[in-house]
Amino acid sequence: MEPGQRHFELIIFDCDGVLVDSEVLSCRCLSDVLGTHGIRLEIAEALDLFLGRNTGAVLEHYRGRGDALPDRFLDDLRASVRASFDVSLQAIPGVEAVLAGLSTPHCVASSSDLDRVAFSLARTGLASYFGDRLFTSQMVARGKPAPDLFLYAADRMRAAPARTLVVEDSISGVTAAKAAGMTVWGFTGGSHYESRDGRAILNAAGADRVFARMDDFWRED
Numbered sequence: 001m002e003p004g005q006r007h008f009e010l011i012i013f014d015c016d017g018v019l020v021d022s023e024v025l026s027c028r029c030l031s032d033v034l035g036t037h038g039i040r041l042e043i044a045e046a047l048d049l050f051l052g053r054n055t056g057a058v059l060e061h062y063r064g065r066g067d068a069l070p071d072r073f074l075d076d077l078r079a080s081v082r083a084s085f086d087v088s089l090q091a092i093p094g095v096e097a098v099l100a101g102l103s104t105p106h107c108v109a110s111s112s113d114l115d116r117v118a119f120s121l122a123r124t125g126l127a128s129y130f131g132d133r134l135f136t137s138q139m140v141a142r143g144k145p146a147p148d149l150f151l152y153a154a155d156r157m158r159a160a161p162a163r164t165l166v167v168e169d170s171i172s173g174v175t176a177a178k179a180a181g182m183t184v185w186g187f188t189g190g191s192h193y194e195s196r197d198g199r200a201i202l203n204a205a206g207a208d209r210v211f212a213r214m215d216d217f218w219r220e221d
Contacts, residue, residue, distance in 0.1 A: 005104045005218075008183070010159035012150060014052070015110040017169035020120045021090050023051060023192035029080040030058065036076070039067055047192055052144055052170025054111040054137045081116065091124035092189055094214030099129040107133035109153040109166075111143050111173075133157070145172040147180035154180070169198075174205040186210040 027046035121127040135153040137143035166177035177184035186202030
């Protein structure tokens with residue numbers, strides 16, 4: 001057992017940007033699908049607005065701007081994301097070794113819907129490390145940055161929030177974990193941070209630690 005594991009009863013992993021390198025792919029899909037409905041959104045802007053948020057946040061944002069999205073928008077987006085992931089999705093380098101070495105109970109808590117999370121983990125060969133321990137924003141009243149999802153996951157896993165570690169890549173995820181009274185480590189190894197200062201972004205959000213390589217998961221800073 002790695003020494004750090006003894007401090008925690010549970011480790012909660014976000015999926016997108018932590019387990020799988022999906023954030024740029026999904027934001028590109030969002031940009032493309034919005035474009036078919038006459039709405040321009042750059043990928044960088046999509047990351048700023050929606051990183052770590054669920055599709056409800058997208059609908060709410062454009063509804064607030066007065067841009068009506070058609071009923072088929074979410075279906076179109078899901079289809080685009082599924083096709084993109086099927087061709088291009090990869091696991092975050094080094095994450096499988098981290099998961100294989102865990103003796104601490106662990107689960108996923110994601111803003112994405114359950115079908116997408118399950119598909120992503122199966123596509124990248126990570127599904128066996130989590131089984132049915134998958135929790136999503138569909139299961140709670142409020143998604144990230146509210147703490148509901150993390151508290152729900154900890155309750156289902158029978159772990160105390162104060163003894164729970166969350167691994168997150170987004171401001172909304174870090175905010176949610178801190179509001180839940182959990183320790184949170186920010187991860188900046190996804191491709192969406194190649195041109196952004198992820199360390200500064202996640203430190204400012206309140207992360208207890210920020211690291212950029214899964215090989216350094218248990219390394220003392």
